[in-house]
Amino acid sequence: MRKTETFYDVIRRQGITRRSFIKFCSLTAASLGFGPDAKTAMAEALETKERVPVIWMHGLECTCCSESFIRSAHPLVKDVVLSMISLDYDDTIMVAAGHQAEAILEETKQKYKGKYILAVEGNPPLNEDGMFCIDGGRPFVEKLKYVAEDAMAIIAWGACASWGCVQAAKPNPTQATPIDKVIRDKPIIKVPGCPPIAEVMTGVVTFITTFGRLPELDRQGRPKMFYSQRIHDKCYRRPHFDAGQFVEEWDDEGARNGYCLYKMGCRGPTTYNACSTVRWNGGVSFPIQSGHGCIGCSEDGFWDKGSFYDRLATINQFGIEANADRIGMTVAGVIGGAIAAHAAITAVKRVTTKREKTDV
Template sequence: METFYSVIRRQGITRRSFHKFCSLTATSLGLEPLAADRIANALETKPRVPVIWMHGLECTCCSESFIRSAHPLAKDAVLSMISLDYDDTIMAAAGHQAEAILKETRAKHKGQYILAVEGNPPLNEGGMFCIDGGKPFLEKLKMMADDAMAIIAWGACASWGCVQAAKPNPTQATPIDKVITNKPIIKVPGCPPIAEVMTGVITFITTFGKLPELDRHGRPKMFYSQRIHDKCYRRSHFDAGQFVEEWDDEAARKGYCLYKMGCKGPTTYNACSTVRWNGGVSFPIQSGHGCIGCSEDGFWDKGSFYDRLTNIKQFGIEKNADQIGVAAAAAVGAAVAVHAAMTAVKRLASKRADANQDR
């Protein structure tokens, strides 16, 4: 198979632009500056990784997000970095032709291809609630997973179950890792995931030939190691006890914290507040809507998106949002009182010293 470098050179991309791409890629993945050389070497020498992209119960929002990536562009990821051999949503082939491609890729690249899964399989009635190519998706998923190098679970549907698995879950929709247990699985949750997070995961695997470091839930640490709350630009208002109380009140117009309006940022791990959406332009909180926690397990079954979290840890003890402002004010007041007392003591001591010298 061709390498990424040979493909882009044939497309007329210059060596200078190639190295610029490698530098931008290293930066977007949060790697050290020297990693750009390692990326360049890998893309020059390693063959493109074959990818099979399958769809179960889902709404295709993950694919919609993926094609809007800016760093790298989706066309670079799909046409150059990987060999996307099968994706029934965007491929020209259909019917028997598509099925033939699937079988050919499985046989030709046994143990070498990545199985990207968008959506999940329903288990009820033998998987008959999701039929793909005349067969239950559950059956095709297991068949293709057997010979895959690794599996990427795109989105909340594949990672956690999402709305399909919400109570009462009549179809018994099930996350990928509950069905496939003998292969490494990378979970890239979100509804949908951020475009650059999706292409970033693909870039890492194709560049370094290994899976990224994962957290205990199977998510890539480089994108899911921090809470949205940790890097939110409204965090200073949270710490100051400044909250939006009602939609479109004065606090909302001033951009205060949306915690009381149900924002799940303090308990949601994702890169929304750093990578952001739409080419890094914005993210839901910046648009005036609280985080709904779509990258977390079972977010559909945790009540209304506008129900606020009950407790948060602040100032070393449990405090709710109503008490934070009072606590902050009390702390400031106490500090002022202590400072005033210390100043008075120093002045009194200074007067006594002067009096002793006069004697």
């Protein structure tokens, strides 16, 4: 078996001399205000620390996360895959196939017990004993549980692994289930989005490899650094929202002037993601900049909240499609009618009893 490459090996492989490497360590140690011993400690850490082994598995999914990942610009995905992590297994992009590939999976699991990162794209369907997703001759859910046993942590890539996404939308015939509902004894970091932003994905990987631990997570298990603000909070069209300037129709003056897409069903106000700051394709654009509202793809159950073009969410509980206002107004109308009827009966009753009394 080949020796695992350390960070120092990578640095040397990229043409940096040992002299420059030591200079870098002393300079960094001095600028951080550490003592004289720090440079040796740093150099030693970089020389001995192995790159983090990563196993990347694919469940019920569309590979859009991988597609997004390979388009990362900062850092470049080749630096991530070839220098920062040791991507030992990824059945979609690895050279090995079949039994060879499965052998690597087994080897990594044993050799780096409790040290590797398991990155999961997609989710396991649980219905029919998991038969809706077969990977390497067995249900994906079994493979997932097997590999997760010895993982240090799990990255749940995308809306599928984090929330369930389209395969878990009602009525969810395969019972597709997000990772955190299947694996409960490992730290799980959710990186939702359909797909997640490339730089967010590589950013999470960079953080884990640099600091050897998971970044700070929010209540839902998402990294705070990318998911603590809504699209709406940093949207460049926000001034139009505050001013009360909205696109009313797709081809109106407001649409041409770049007004807020709130009335067109934009999910920016309820979607936590970094699109409005990091943007897509190397910072070129993001949906709202292209004139279309956010569809809230990084949120739980975003397929089941009604049309992407309605402001108010659809409520489906009564067998009919309605929103909060329609239900509210209907109930208010019925109660209003009942009140009017009751008042009328009261009045009639009062008049008749009065008459009876005067008749007597």
